Amino acid sequence: MKFRKCFYGLAVAKAQYFLVFPLLIIFLIDIGYAHNASALNFKVGRSPYGLAVGKKDNIYVAIGGFLNVIKLNEKGKIIKNMKADFAPSGVVINKNGYIYVTTGIGYVVKLGRTGKIIKKVKVGMIPAGIAIGPDGDIYVASIHSKTVTKLNPSLKILKVFYAGIAPYGLALNGNGDIYVTNFLNKGTVTVLNKSGKIEKIFKAQRKPEGIAIGPAGNIYVTNGLSDSVLKFDKTGKILKTFHVKGAPYGIALSTSGNMFISCIYSNNVVKLSHAGKILNTYATGMNPNFIAIDNKGNVWTANWGDGTVTKIAGATKGIEFFPYKGPIWQESF
Numbered sequence: 001m002k003f004r005k006c007f008y009g010l011a012v013a014k015a016q017y018f019l020v021f022p023l024l025i026i027f028l029i030d031i032g033y034a035h036n037a038s039a040l041n042f043k044v045g046r047s048p049y050g051l052a053v054g055k056k057d058n059i060y061v062a063i064g065g066f067l068n069v070i071k072l073n074e075k076g077k078i079i080k081n082m083k084a085d086f087a088p089s090g091v092v093i094n095k096n097g098y099i100y101v102t103t104g105i106g107y108v109v110k111l112g113r114t115g116k117i118i119k120k121v122k123v124g125m126i127p128a129g130i131a132i133g134p135d136g137d138i139y140v141a142s143i144h145s146k147t148v149t150k151l152n153p154s155l156k157i158l159k160v161f162y163a164g165i166a167p168y169g170l171a172l173n174g175n176g177d178i179y180v181t182n183f184l185n186k187g188t189v190t191v192l193n194k195s196g197k198i199e200k201i202f203k204a205q206r207k208p209e210g211i212a213i214g215p216a217g218n219i220y221v222t223n224g225l226s227d228s229v230l231k232f233d234k235t236g237k238i239l240k241t242f243h244v245k246g247a248p249y250g251i252a253l254s255t256s257g258n259m260f261i262s263c264i265y266s267n268n269v270v271k272l273s274h275a276g277k278i279l280n281t282y283a284t285g286m287n288p289n290f291i292a293i294d295n296k297g298n299v300w301t302a303n304w305g306d307g308t309v310t311k312i313a314g315a316t317k318g319i320e321f322f323p324y325k326g327p328i329w330q331e332s333f
Helices: 002-013
Strands: 040-043 048-053 059-063 068-072 078-083 088-093 099-103 107-111 117-122 127-132 138-142 147-151 157-162 167-172 178-182 188-192 198-203 208-213 219-223 228-232 238-243 248-253 259-263 268-272 278-283 288-293 299-303 308-312
Touching (some): 208 259, 219 248, 259 288, 268 288
């Protein structure tokens, strides 16, 4: 577990340097199994971490070691390099094309569509997860502040919620309820309503990180040090445990009903059916963390260890599912 200790220790003790939170194009149909299917890697810079899909399937990547966000086209070519303050980590794009970035020194930075910094706001110590809710507001989990901060699109702070110890991953459902992974050896998921009141705390496993919500309201959580993905119902009952080796970290759900899991130690992405059957394994760059699906069914990962982004072409027939964007899966989770 040397990598993870190094990563988390860096976030805790050395944020003054940088934060890392931390050709063949293969088309694969949604059945069958292809172990370590190859994919295309693009060099982007030291310590890429957060990753998001924008309009026209452009990919935005936070480069923790180079203080910037880069924009790639769907072919992996860098088409814009944007300054984003010190140690960028998480990144999201809103419907109007504005870019929001968390940074290792505790800020959220708003970039315009041209990449110019518009505003930055202090939100807490070591911000990690960032998400846009169904209301269009920005939500940020800050590990050492033990908080989730809610901001409007202009970066006015609206509310600050207590979210348990070491809040990390972040997701919202269609009602605006907030689900936060708590990055602990005895991990939990903290559930807050849209007013910020803690409604439930689920017991997870060791070091829960990535989190996603399916169309039936079930919650999916990766547990890096337990080599598992847990499926919870809305009450916190564990419905299924999917075993995924290699320290599962990022998770993305496809509208075709598949799960894609990035695994830091095994340097791959695992594709599972909604029932948890492993369908494919795709090789990536070193230490893939954040993962996303574009509108053509390509899967992308940011690879912290070797400074690359991986594109897995045609990995799914669907696009990425979000509870408040739709559409609903034909075969619901």
